[in-house]
Amino acid sequence: MNNLPPETRTDPDDETLPCGRLLSQVWTDWEEGVHDDHTAQCAHCRLAVADLERLESQVRALDSDPAHQPVDATSFIDRVMDVVRLELRPGRPLPLGEADEDLRIMENVAARALRRAA
Known part of the structure; x- marks a missing residue:
């Protein structure tokens, strides 16, 4: 007779402990304060709770460590968005070749090519 709980895995990456319980369920039960005899007595479940x-x-x-406080990324994001906005603006057409030729390149395309070449 199999005393293992029925398989309730919905996520293929959800780890099953050697006792047959899903790691995610053991952790969820611990976080929600759910206690049962199996979890209290099973070495695998107790180890999973201790690890958590x-x-x-x-x-x-x-x-709580001030050295690891989140950094305000606002200025970085603002700079990135400024570049994105500049890339979206075509700019003015710049003449290419001789005056009698009708060749033009858009300012941002020329700037992008020069940045990549640098």
Whole structure:
């Protein structure tokens, strides 16, 4: 007779512990305060919960460390968007070749070619 719980995996990447429980379910139960006899007695489930507790304590330590505070990326994003907007504007047509030839290149295309060549 098989005492393993029924397979409820919906995500193929969801890890199944050697006892047959899904790692994600063990972690979810722990986070929600759900306790059952199996989880309390199973070495695999207890190890999974202990690993999650260690992971959460490390994340909390990083969150409280001022050296690891998130950086304000606003100025970087603004600079990137300025370049994107410049690339979208065609600019003025620049003459190519001799005065009697009707050859032109758009300013941003010429600038892009020069930047790549540099």
